[in-house]
Amino acid sequence: MRTNASGTDSPQVEGFYRFGCHSMGKQATGGFKCYCLVNQFMERKRALIAFSLLTLLLIMSVAPVVQPFQDQAHGSEVSARATTTWSGTVQLTSDYFVNVQDELLITSCTNVVMSPGIRIYVDGRLTVQGTPTCPIVLSSSSTTSDHEGIQFNSSSNGRGSTINHMHIEDAVFGMTLYGSDPILNNVTIFNPDRVGIDMFGSSSPVIRDLHIEQAGRSLPFQNDWRYGIGVSVGDGSTPIVEGAYFTDHLLRGLNLWGASGGIYRDIVMDNISGSVLGEAAGVWVEDSVPLFEGLSIDKSDTGIIVRHIDDSGYTRGVFRDVDVSNSMYRGVYLDKNNHTNYTNYETADFTNLTVRGTGSSGATSPGIAMAAIEINATGAWLENVLVDEASSVGVRLFFVDSTTTLRNMTIRNAGEVGQGAHSAGLSVQTSYFAAQLEELEISGSPGPGIHSSSGGSLQGSDWNLHNNSEQGLFIDSATVVVDGVSTADNGFSGVHVFDTRYITLSNLTSVNDGSLGSNSMQQSGLSFQKSNDLETTSGDVVCMHCVVESPQGYGVYVIDSVDLWFDNLSISEIDSSLPAMYVDNGGLSLGTQGGRFNLLNSEIAHESTTHHALYIEQAAGRIDGLTMTGNHSGIYWDADHNGNFPSTLSNTEFRGTDCLKLINHPDLGGYGNTIGNNCSGRIWVENSDVNLSNLGDATGAHVLDLDASSLMHLHQPSNIDLSIANIPSGAIIDVAWDVTVWVVNNQSNGVPNAYANVSFTQFEPSVSEFTNDLGQVLLSDFIGQRWTNTGASQINDATVDCGYDSKSNSTTVSLDDDKIMY
Structure with a gap:
């Protein structure tokens, strides 16, 4: 039995020695001719034979058998592989090389103690036979310096390296792969300084049940960022990872870069935090195309970062069944390194994503979050998403376009109090084309449910915005097109539109909004302010099939807004101390400011002994097909506005204690109106020029009351008794x-x-x-x-x-x- 330089037994040397003895034995008993020749000269050559045999044995003890290895592409092996076996305790004081034709076999319970800076290089095959109860352990011989683990070179690719139940302790790099494909089962890496497993050159290992702890925690501050990483996959590598746990890393759990990919299933991470020179994240995907299924990340600086940098390549991370909790800055961050590159495409695809507790008390440092999910200058698909509790905005969209789709998303209790857009459940700014939002529910935000501003465009359907402290939907200088919006129990108005040119809201319902508002704008069901201040042939603000019920204040509140269209609007259950709908465009007084609002095919149900159903101040407009019910004062309309815009009033039944009061109309036309049975007052006309066709009176007993500055032209009137009209000097009624x-x-x-x-x-x-x-x-x-x-x-x-x-x-x-x- 021989002992090699590392202090372990060398079975392959022992085997060769026995083979030599056996051969000699066969010659002694087999009657071969050569035996006879040897026997004749034995006595004379005894000393020479003994010397030669001793020399041969000495050479064999230091030179194991080397058999030629034939690549599988050219046939089977033509001779046995040289195998070195380690067991017990192995001391390595210098680098160890497994040659391309050789195999290193490490049996269970083996302890490999490596000097600082020492690495095992595998060009051939490495077989590690640890067990759950008796794993192989690689450790450092020093308490202050670390070894450099195992390196698989590209020549080891396809040679069947397998590692089972290995613990690697105190390494600078646990394993490094260059174009190799080992199978790693139940590998645990404790305290790697830089990277637990580092892959280059299109490596494609299969990794099962990986466990890495405390990457980078014991390394002093370095002048570069690349330390504290669990697994780094780069340079076109495509591993299969099934079952991995990363805990307490300085920089990243999984770091993907350089056109890499792979499949990652059942991954768990926690406490990935603390790097100063790099962005700490549970998962980092850069210019790569991986698939993740079953990913859980807790207490990371940022849970997941997907970043596109190199436009010569492609980025597309696919994530299924992901749970990110208690992140300090962001749960998920998707962006492009060059935010001025507007050629967006879908760089990430998430299905079944949960992001919980971003910036919450469970985070490393609470209260400093930027967003639970942020998409910046790129596109993404997010489906079946829950964002629950975030100290900043739940979802932030910036520089996005129509390549971004959010579907079946719920955002609860997200936003930072008093921080504008960041107080919202979802915020969007500066979009080039509208992102698509479908089946969206947002509640519990300290600000609005959705905050769309500064060109942040949105489109979509089926939004449910409720129980937010401010508006359900806040739009400021942005474009929004949505079908199916439900707002309820929001602190401010259900929808607030400010300084916006193009909006289409259809099938909208606002119920019980505005309870926390401190002014009329905030307390109304729907509010519009400067929603176009100049009438043009394009760029309308439209609310179609909109229903407002039980707000704290007005049903609809309009200030300084033109090109505003309400079609099939319904207002009901409004406070009796207010008009149901209020319009005031008196602030549009500069230059060419001005235009008309439009109220079509709408219904107002209102009960008030003192206020009108519709109150219009200093505004031109078009009203057609308005139905009013309830006991109220009817319509008050003062059209003293900037400009010379004609108004129309058609197909409306007048009712209430005042019925209709028209003031300062330079040109009011209309047709098909009726003075109803429920009009208990009269038709008032002051300082106005009114031209109405087909005006009818249900009773024939209502009074037309003009002031001296008014003209009234009635075309084809029906049942109008002008003999009881009040026509002072200067006033005229033409029939x-x-x-x-x-x-x-x-x-x-x-x-x-x-x-x-x-x-x-x-x-x-x-x-x-x-x-x-x-x-x-x-x-x-x-x-x-x-x-x-x-x-x-x-x-x-x-x-x-x-x-x-x-x-x-x-x-x-x-x-x-x-x-x-x-």
Whole structure:
């Protein structure tokens, strides 16, 4: 039996010695011819043979058998592999090399004690046969300096290295892989200074049940960042990791870079924190394309960072079933190193993600979080996401575009009090195209549920924003297009829109919002301020099929906003001390500021003995199809606004104690209105020019009350009793009708392109027209009678002179109704 330089037994040397003895024995008993020759010269050559045998044995003891290794690509091995076996305690005082054709076998319970700076280099095969009860241990012989672990070189690739149940203690690097593919089962690495397992050169190991503790914790401050890493996967490496636990690392648990990938399943990390020169994170993915399934990270500076740096490559991290808790700065951070590069694409894909307690009392340093999830200058897909408790904003989007989709996301109790956008559950700023948000629920934020500002565009559907301390949805200088918004029990208004050009909200419901507000804007169900201050042909703010119920203040509150469209708006259960809807554009007074609001096909239910259902101050607008119910004061509308915009009021039934009060309208038109049975007051017109078609009175007993500066033109009125109207000196009410002129021949057929001239005895100039293809001319809206403070004028007569093919005719009628003339 021989002993090698490391102090362990060398079985392969012992085996060779026995082979030599056995061969000699066979010669002594087998009767070979060579035996006879030796026997004849034995006596004379005895001394020479003894010397030669001793020399041979000495050479064999230091030179183990080396068999040629044939690569599997060219066939099977043609001779046995040289195997070195370690057991017991092995002392290494210099680097150890496993040559490309050799194997190092380490049996269970072996302790390998390595001097500082020493490394085991594997070019061939390494087989480690530890067991759960008796693992192999690699440790340092020094209490102040560390060894450098094991290095697998590229020549070891495909040679079947396997490590089972190994503990590596106090190493600078636990294992380093260059283009190799060992199988690692139940490896535990304690206190690696720089990296527990470091991969380069397209390494592809299979790692199961890995355990790494305290990476970088014992290393003094270095001048570079790369220390305190559990596993680093780089340079095109693609490991399979199934079951790993990383705890108490300085910099990172998993560090991926350089076009790497791999599959990582059932990964658990905690306490990844403390690096000064690098961004500490549980998982770092840089320019790589990994798949993670079953990932849990607790108490990390940042849980996960996915960063795209090199545009010549591609970044796409795929994550399934991820739980990140108690991060100090961010739970998940997705970004691009160059934030001015606007060519976004989807760099991360998360399904079933939970981010809990970011910046909370469970974090390393509570209260300094930046966001639970942040997406910055890149795109991402996040589906089935829960963000629960964060001391800053729950989700922050910056420089994102339509490559970002958030689907089925719940954000609870996230935001920092009094910090604007960071007080929100979700914040978006400066988007180039709108991110997509679908099936979103946000509650419990100290600020708004969603804060969209400074060009932060959003689009999506099915948002549920409730029980937030400020607005449900706050929009400031941004674009939002969403279908299906529910806001409820928010401290301020359900939706607040400020200084915004293009908004589309459809199928929106606001219930019981505004309870914590201190002013009318905050207490209303929906509030709009400077939502366009200039009317244009594009860029409208639209609320379609919007329902407001039981706010603390107004149902809808509009200040200095034009190009604002409400279509199928419903307001109900408003405080009786307020109007249900309030519009005031008096602040639009500079230059060309101004325009109109639009209220279409809407319904207001209001109960108030002192206030109007709709109160409009210094605003031009279009109202069409408004239905009002309840007991209230009706509509108050003062149109003294900047500019010269006409207003319209159509298809509305007036009711209430004041019914309708029109003030300072330079040009109000409309049609199809009715003074309803529930109008207990009158129609007031002050300093206005009003032109209404088809105005009807359900009772015929309502009073039209004009001041001296008002004009009223009624086209085709129905059941309006002007004899009871209040018409002071200077005021006028004109009643107008239509005249239909037919030019027919002797066969009573219409004559096309015939000349017709209509003249009037008063009020109207003559009109000349040619008939259409049917032989008809329609002359609309001509005054038949004028009412002043002195009463009614004579009925206006209309005379038609017509001619065709040298034939002519003349007809006269009294214009007291619509007339047909032949």
